[in-house]
Amino acid sequence: MKADDHELAARLADEAGRCLLELRARHRSEVDGKVLGDEGDAAAHELLLAALAEQRPQDAVLSEHGTAGPERSGGGRVWIVDPLDGTREFSAPDRPDWAVHVALAAEHQVRAAAVALPAAGLVLGTGSPPRVPAAHGGPPRIAVSRSRPPEFVAAVAAALGAETVPMGSAGAKISAVVRGEVDAYLHAGGQYEWDSAAPIGVARAAGLHTSRLDGSPLVYDRPDPWLPDLLVCRPELAEPLLAAVAAAPGTPPEGSS
Numbered sequence: 001m002k003a004d005d006h007e008l009a010a011r012l013a014d015e016a017g018r019c020l021l022e023l024r025a026r027h028r029s030e031v032d033g034k035v036l037g038d039e040g041d042a043a044a045h046e047l048l049l050a051a052l053a054e055q056r057p058q059d060a061v062l063s064e065h066g067t068a069g070p071e072r073s074g075g076g077r078v079w080i081v082d083p084l085d086g087t088r089e090f091s092a093p094d095r096p097d098w099a100v101h102v103a104l105a106a107e108h109q110v111r112a113a114a115v116a117l118p119a120a121g122l123v124l125g126t127g128s129p130p131r132v133p134a135a136h137g138g139p140p141r142i143a144v145s146r147s148r149p150p151e152f153v154a155a156v157a158a159a160l161g162a163e164t165v166p167m168g169s170a171g172a173k174i175s176a177v178v179r180g181e182v183d184a185y186l187h188a189g190g191q192y193e194w195d196s197a198a199p200i201g202v203a204r205a206a207g208l209h210t211s212r213l214d215g216s217p218l219v220y221d222r223p224d225p226w227l228p229d230l231l232v233c234r235p236e237l238a239e240p241l242l243a244a245v246a247a248a249p250g251t252p253p254e255g256s257s
């Protein structure tokens with residue numbers, strides 16, 4: 001770990017977020033959503049890869065849009081980045097639920113991370129971990145994908161007397177747990193390491209529970225970046241949520257990789 005890895009993660013997430021905001025403002029009325037999303041993905045990816053090549057030339061990089069730097073070597077330093085998480089939401093007018101993810105993993109764990117929420121003017125990072133607000137006291141609120149909520153989530157919510165809150169972007173949903181806007185985020189059905197590495201790093205640093213849906217730890221920098229399910233929640237909800245997931249019909253088989 002270098003002393004300023006936390007600071008670098010936060011600065012790069014912020015810079016990529018500003019680039020995306022500027023692009024979105026400039027092109028909003030001219031191009032369709034798909035083109036805007038593709039341009040945003042490419043611009044933020046190039047910015048992050050150029051900055052990491054300059055600042056950390058000896059580290060490997062795994063981005064949603066390609067790899068760079070030295071080969072990944074089981075457990076070495078690797079930056080896992082998602083230049084634009086929530087591309088669909090970025091491409092829609094005025095939606096705030098999209099994010100930039102920058103994480104550094106070593107020994108298969110996230111060691112430093114930052115998530116920019118550019119539309120909210122926020123960067124959450126491990127350098128000064130956010131404080132999770134006190135529980136709101138009402139029924140638990142579970143964030144789920146807007147477009148692909150897991151089928152079993154209704155049964156899980158019913159078991160806990162919880163309500164579900166559809167939202168885009170894994171980073172925005174995990175940040176919503178960190179910020180106390182919801183109490184949990186549950187995902188199944190598919191995702192890659194870059195979708196969760198940075199926000200999971202921030203959530204852990206903030207003291208939240210993070211795991212796979214079978215309760216096992218989230219492991220990063222594996223040869224195959226497929227990481228299909230996860231749970232982030234307030235610590236007191238982990239046990240009841242994991243039990244409800246295990247009991248719900250149609251949940252992923254244990255340890256599904």
Ligand SMILES: Nc1ncnc2c1ncn2[C@@H]1O[C@H](COP(=O)(O)O)[C@@H](OP(=O)(O)O)[C@H]1O
Pocket residue numbers: 064082084085086087088144145146147148167168169170188189190191192195
């Ligand atoms: N079943 C699935 N398979 C692959 N990726 C998925 C997925 N469900 C969600 N994701 C990815 O996870 C991120 C958050 O999705 P959602 O908003 O539905 O929760 C999105 O990343 P990108 O926007 O970076 O592509 C999306 O592509």
